[in-house]
Amino acid sequence: MIHFVLQEKLQRAVLEILPDADISSVLIRPCPEPKFGDYQTNALIGLAKRNKLNPRDFATQVIDKIEVTDFCQPIEIAGPGFLNFRLKIDALSATLVDAAKGKHLFYRTALKPRTIVIDYSSPNIAKPMHVGHIRSTILGYALAKTFRLLGHKVVTDNHIGDWGTQFGKLLVGWKQHLDHKALERDALAEMERLYKLVNNDCDKDESILASARKELVKLQDGNTENRAIWRKMINLSRHQFDEIYSRLRVEFDETLGESFYNNRLKGVVDELMAQGIAEESEGAQVVFFNNHKALKKQPAIVQKSDGAANYTTTDLATLEHRQKTWRPSEVIYVTDGRQQLHFQQLFALYDRWKPNHGIKLNHVWFGAILGEDGRPFKTRSGEIIRLADLLDEAEQRAYKTVSKKNPDLPKDERHEIARVVGLGAIKYADLSGNRHSDYVFNWDTMLALVGNTAPYLLYAFTRVRSIFRKLGDESLAQPESFALDQLEELALAKHLLRFGLVLEQVVDECRPNYLCNYLYELAGHFGAFYENCPVLQAKGETRTQRLALCKITGQLLQTGLETLGLETIERM
Template sequence: EMHVGHLRSTIIGDGVARVLEFLGDTVIRQNHVGDWGTQFGMLMAYLQENPITSNELADLENFYRAAKKRFDESEEFADRARSLVVKLQAGDKECLALWGRFRDISLSHCQEIYELLNVKLTMADVMGESAYNDDLINVVNDLKAAGLLVESNGAQCVFLEEFKTADGEPLPVIIVKADGGYLYATTDLAAVRYRSGVLKADRALYFVDQRQALHFQQVFEVARRARFVTHPMHMEHMGFGTMNGADGRPFKTRDGGTVKLIDLLTEAQERAYSLVKEKNPELAEADLRNIARVVGIGAVKYADLSKHRTSDYSFNFDLMLNFEGNTAPYLLYAYTRVAGVFRKLGKDFSEVEGQIVLDAPHEQELAAKLAQFGEVLNSVGEKGTPHILCTYLYEVAGLFSSFYENCPILSADDEAQKQSRLRLAALAGRTLKQGLELLGLETLERM
């Protein structure tokens, strides 16, 4: 199942993809999941020993844990698991059928989370490591033909001048291990070739942990040298920092295990539910639950997206659920204030006539900020940094609040001024809603 470490790549990638689509680009999502390799041999070997039903298999987490324990404790079991991986890679029918079952169960867990997170990834976007398996031998042969492969300690490697160890020794990009196994670099090279040659991408954005920076520098350079990039394609590693606990260390459970993402999202919704119920005890249960979902999930996503992508950050429920400061609840509430004005009128944002006339300083400041929306989105699309959009929306919300308090809308001096201020408020509301949507956050009409 997905754990908290999977959150950042998922939502940062989704946010940038949404912005690029909004700006008119054709975006092809490629969900590069680890759906191949040793772990599947381990699961198959354990299933041979412990035949179980599909229902029991649905709890893949416990099954995986038990298989991993056997793998670590028994050399005979580990050898059997490895031999099953070889059979799987060779296309053994029985192994492929079992692998398909494990993969489908695992991906269905992911899909539930994507839907809860309001992320646009679907099953059709999954292009896992397994998709490139048949091309790996071609990658090796083509590197050999290009004169790039060198044998080193039994492994097949590429050595590039610009990559050296601290002692000045050449740093290998290992393509085939001494035991004949392939590595991430091999699969990533096959993926580069597919994205350039088949998808004809102009730009390939990789949303992967910052700690993989060297890996991608090497892979991109090998791909260029081997001429795997046939259609001109920019390759950009959009690295990100880690999400840490209050102690500044990577987020873990009390007993040191990894935190399941579903548990974190459930807790966020429960905390939001308590907060909303406290503020609005008269609301119907269904409304409370819906608001709690939008606020809870939005708070987790926004707390992450509002930090610079490359920074580590400390996860803190109390801060992210605060209705003051640069948080999702504050922005959602700002939007409901705009919606509230139009609800009183019984009108939609689009039903306001008249010119916008900017007389008061608060009107001018808000309008100047709204005019920057396109520029902000272009910057997000170019740099892959959603925090720029978060900061912008926070500023819009603050300026709308000042405008709302200082420039009476419904009790304006005359009808022309009232219509002008309504149009400005409507534009602020649309910008907030559109901006939050591009970050993958839902909005609420009332809170």
């Protein structure tokens, strides 16, 4: 909060001296070390250099133009030209008083809300969701919630893979090898079995591959029987997807699958051909990107030599639909990093097809899911850990722990705690790392109940709640100010103020791990405060102020965890 004010004052001061300066990079950041101060800017050094000024002289001039006595001690110049700001307790106190009254929670919503479409999860029909799908789902949903918290309009769209060549094989399997009992028991597992079976047969027998192609063509031509089977496979799959989403508490505004765009595909290809963007090559319609370094040797195929469209075409139609329907300023795709080339092609192609579309096209990619052996999980062969089993085991392990730590809690409550902690642990493990890093799947890492994990944060929250349970019905007095004379109180208070900055970093770079780090540090500050500053035993104004600090910290923890898609519990 205060840092926004400081930043604006700083930027105005810079403009007074250098009216043409680009102030977008004149930013204020927390100091890396408390001994330097609370906030710093290093932007003046580079700015001075670019304008052939002495950085320290320039810094002195800027300071003369900034009026911050309401908020800070005199600004200090350090090293080659850093400015260090040290907050006054009064300013800190005033911000906390407002927060305690519920006027704000240390962030501000966007001055100009944007519309953002976020595409995540996107599982394929007839394949069970596995651990590989969870990262897109969890990341995408956390990003959606963060954008929304900051006041943006978000449209979430689950672009389900409900069309494509795999249905030829599936149809052959369905007609020749379907086990009805198995289908009833576990529809996705049975469909997966059919796919693998036919896929193997195709490798051995050309005629089966031919019949799969025939079934696919019949489906595409609208054959009644094939359409009915296809529709049934979609319904069965979506039913199971919805169960997973319900357990994960993940939602979507739209679920427009690939098939939604079928009747637009031919038109897209025709337009690309008519505009001279696509050209014929080896029987297919392709687009070359000769003046693009990374794409030079990689044409995008928009129509296969058999006349069928493929996923590039579908994605173009999808993007067009999103542009027309929601007029977004940004479209975010949350997928794994292996699709980078595809999205580079897609974005470059869309730029040529719809010049001046003005949309920020953003591929938010994440690292591979690795097994214990360091090899990536395979989707169509090898060991697959099913999402449902994964969630079950997380809950079971958490249940064991809570039963050991707190055997006196009612069984129902222990189950509820285990659900929140177990699922939270999985989600948090996915969110807390840099998304570009590969994800090493490991039960112990995912479900560890110590360290930078969901259980640690949830535990911090239950400690807050525990204080208020003890307090009972006693009504909370509103502090008129905060003394913050204990080190731990001061550190906690200063950390609370940084929340808004962190939220903006999350949406700027689509990296929820910044929020995880922040909450982890917040829990740490609260832990130190909790150990060293008695709350209920304190008297008078000190007690009032510490209770208010607990309340605000609890609200912030809860808001932060909810934004990440985690639930909270009262005790654990």
